[in-house]
Amino acid sequence: MKIPFEILVVDPGLSLPETEAFNRMSKVSKIPLTYHLPNFTGCGSLYRTPPETIAGVVIFGSNASVHDQRPWQLELVNWLQSQIIKRKIPIFGICFGHQLLHLMLGGQVGYVHESKKMEIGKRTIQLHANQRLKIKTSKGEVFIYHSEQVTAAGSGFESWAKGDFIPHEASYHTELPIWTIQSHPEGTAADCKEFNVDPSTFSNLFGWSIVDSFLDFCNLDALEKTRSLGN
Numbered sequence: 001m002k003i004p005f006e007i008l009v010v011d012p013g014l015s016l017p018e019t020e021a022f023n024r025m026s027k028v029s030k031i032p033l034t035y036h037l038p039n040f041t042g043c044g045s046l047y048r049t050p051p052e053t054i055a056g057v058v059i060f061g062s063n064a065s066v067h068d069q070r071p072w073q074l075e076l077v078n079w080l081q082s083q084i085i086k087r088k089i090p091i092f093g094i095c096f097g098h099q100l101l102h103l104m105l106g107g108q109v110g111y112v113h114e115s116k117k118m119e120i121g122k123r124t125i126q127l128h129a130n131q132r133l134k135i136k137t138s139k140g141e142v143f144i145y146h147s148e149q150v151t152a153a154g155s156g157f158e159s160w161a162k163g164d165f166i167p168h169e170a171s172y173h174t175e176l177p178i179w180t181i182q183s184h185p186e187g188t189a190a191d192c193k194e195f196n197v198d199p200s201t202f203s204n205l206f207g208w209s210i211v212d213s214f215l216d217f218c219n220l221d222a223l224e225k226t227r228s229l230g231n
Contacts, residue, residue, distance in 0.1 A: 005055040005222040006032045007215065008046065012062040012076065012096055014039050020190040021060070028212055030219040031055050039064070043075040051083050056090040056218030058211075059097025061184060065148060066099045066109050077104060090177040090221060092214040095146055098180035102168070105154030111147055112166065118147045120196045125169050125183065126162040132172075133179065133213040140206025142183035143195045149182060177221070185210040 007029060011017050017037060026033045036045050039062075057080075064070065081104065084091060093101040099109045112119055122141045129137045150168035153159075160179065161170035170181040184191070185207030192199045 004032075005053055005226075006034050006049070007056045007058065007218050008036060008049060008054055009033050009058045009060065010036045010038065010046070010076070010097070011060045012038055012064060012072070013060065014063050018060055018186065018191075020188040021186040024188055024208070025058075025186065025211060025215065029215045031215070031222060038072040038076055039070075042072055043079055046076070046079050047083070051087055051089065054084070054089050055222040056092070056214065057084055058186075058214070059091065059093045059100065060186065061095030061097065061145065064096065066096060066103050076100075080104065085176065085178075088176055090214070090218050091179070092211070093178070093180035094186060095182060095184055098171075098182050099148060099150055101178060101180050102150045102152075102154035102157060102171070105156060105173075107150055107154030107157070108152035109148055110151040112149050113147070116147050119144050119165075122195070122197060123163065123165060123183070127170065127210070128160055128162070130160060130172060130179070132177070133217050135210070135213050138206070138209075141203075142181075142185055142207050143187040143191065143197065143204065144183050145195055146182060177217075179214060181210065183207070 009022055022035050103109050121144060123144050124141050126139045129135060149166045153168055156173045156175055157171040158174055160172045163169035172179045187204050189199055189202050192202055
C-alpha cells in the first residue's frame with residue numbers, strides 16, 4: 001500500500017498567518033502540504049501526525065524570539081528532537097526556523113544590532129551550489145525581516161550562502177537533511193507592505209526557487225522510501 005506522505009508547514013507567527021506563501025507552495029508541491037499554527041492551536045496536530053508519513057518539515061519565520069521559551073516553543077522543540085531530527089526527516093528552516101535549528105544543535109542567537117533595530121526590506125545573497133537540493137551557485141535578492149541572527153553556528157552546520165551583512169546567511173547540515181536560511185524566500189506580494197518593499201518592484205522568483213528545490217527533494221526522498229519498502 002502506498003504511504004500517504006505529507007509535508008508539514010509550521011507557521012510559528014504571533015499575528016497574521018502566511019497563508020499566501022503556504023498556498024503558493026501547495027500549488028507547486030507534488031506532495032500534499034498541511035498547515036500548522038502552534039502559537040494559536042498548540043502542537044497537537046504535529047504530534048498526531050504519524051512520523052512515517054512525514055516527507056518533510058518547513059518552519060516559517062515568527063516575530064517571537066527563539067529565546068522566549070513560550071509553551072508552544074518548548075513543545076515544538078521537543079517534537080522536532082523526538083519525532084523529526086532523530087528520524088532524519090528533511091527540514092527547511094526559515095528566519096525563526098533557521099535560528100531555532102541552530103540553537104537546538106548548540107549554536108547561538110543574538111541581536112544584529114545592539115539597539116535591537118529590525119532589518120527590513122531586501123538584500124542580495126550569493127547561494128552556493130548544493131548537490132542534494134540540485135541547486136547551482138546563484139545570486140539574487142531575498143526578503144528580510146529580522147532583528148536577531150545566528151551568531152555561532154550549531155554543530156554540523158556549514159555555510160550555504162555568502163552575504164555582505166551577516167555571517168550565517170544560510171546553512172546546511174553535513175550529516176542530517178537540514179537546510180536553513182535567515183531571509184524569507186517564501187515571501188509573496190502579500191508581504192510587500194510588511195517587508196517595506198514597493199509592490200511594483202516585487203519579484204521573488206529567486207527565493208521561490210530555493211523553497212521549491214526543498215519541496216522537490218522531499219518528493220524524491222519520499223519516492224525512494226516508498227521503493228525501499230516495496231510499495
